[in-house]
Amino acid sequence: MGKVKALVLTGFGLNCDWETAHALERVGAHAERVHLNSLVTGGKTLAVYQVFVVGGGFSWADEHGAGVILAMRLKHRLGDAIREFIAKGGLILGICNGFQVLVNLGVLPAFDGVSFTREVALIHNDCGNFRDQWVHLAVNAESPCVFTRGLERLELPVRHGEGKFYAGTKVMEKLEANGQVVLRYAGADGAPAQGSFPENPNGSLNDIAGICDPSGRIFGLMPHPEAYHHWTHHPDWTLQKERLRRQNVRFSEEGIGLEIFRNAVHYASESHGA
Numbered sequence: 001m002g003k004v005k006a007l008v009l010t011g012f013g014l015n016c017d018w019e020t021a022h023a024l025e026r027v028g029a030h031a032e033r034v035h036l037n038s039l040v041t042g043g044k045t046l047a048v049y050q051v052f053v054v055g056g057g058f059s060w061a062d063e064h065g066a067g068v069i070l071a072m073r074l075k076h077r078l079g080d081a082i083r084e085f086i087a088k089g090g091l092i093l094g095i096c097n098g099f100q101v102l103v104n105l106g107v108l109p110a111f112d113g114v115s116f117t118r119e120v121a122l123i124h125n126d127c128g129n130f131r132d133q134w135v136h137l138a139v140n141a142e143s144p145c146v147f148t149r150g151l152e153r154l155e156l157p158v159r160h161g162e163g164k165f166y167a168g169t170k171v172m173e174k175l176e177a178n179g180q181v182v183l184r185y186a187g188a189d190g191a192p193a194q195g196s197f198p199e200n201p202n203g204s205l206n207d208i209a210g211i212c213d214p215s216g217r218i219f220g221l222m223p224h225p226e227a228y229h230h231w232t233h234h235p236d237w238t239l240q241k242e243r244l245r246r247q248n249v250r251f252s253e254e255g256i257g258l259e260i261f262r263n264a265v266h267y268a269s270e271s272h273g274a
């Protein structure tokens, strides 16, 4: 049985690809960092991978809005390949700048399949500046998202200037009704932040930090799971071991961010017999 093949996109200002590929390798995938131009010119083909990750960074320097130009490039040069990739059951993960790309591309929320038009937006943070901080996240147990299976709460870092999730009332209602809201910013107790700053770092409506498509196979989130793949990444790591011992929780060398990738690789290996 071969390893699950994951493509991590690179190029034009994306800058979390090494960490993202490393996280995927840690959970058993074969991860390849592939430049956008290699896909566009046909040197590499999306169809041979089971997981497609658009990671964090500053593609095209956030010109015209974060993720806008990369989304246009993907739509016009690789739209058919992306549509086919989704139709044959592939998984897509968009992290931070990647989430902004998927939203601009209309691959999320994709109520009736990929629309290639923007239905929701990630706009400038309410606080008016770039936020670099750790957040608590509550996972919606009702969501079909395959990436968050078995998870209830997470702690991950965010680093973004345009992370405020925004949509019209009807779209918000539909997202909530479908269970497509996967992650919400929360307090340390796991209760939704209800817009309070800095627990909700950007003013996202309904505290939304991540959404999925109706199938649960396409997932986008503003926090960075690849940036918590080892326990020492956590700002309180020196206290962590002792705290867990007191709570009778088994200590793990892994950061919880790895679980997102592990779920993806597990799902891909089961559904594709990799």
Ligand SMILES: NC(=O)CC[C@H](N)C(=O)O
Residues within 6 Å of the ligand: 055, 056, 057, 058, 059, 062, 066, 095, 096, 097, 098, 159, 160, 161, 162, 163
């Ligand atoms: N870390 C990131 O991917 C940042 C995304 C984007 N450049 C922003 O600032 O909003």
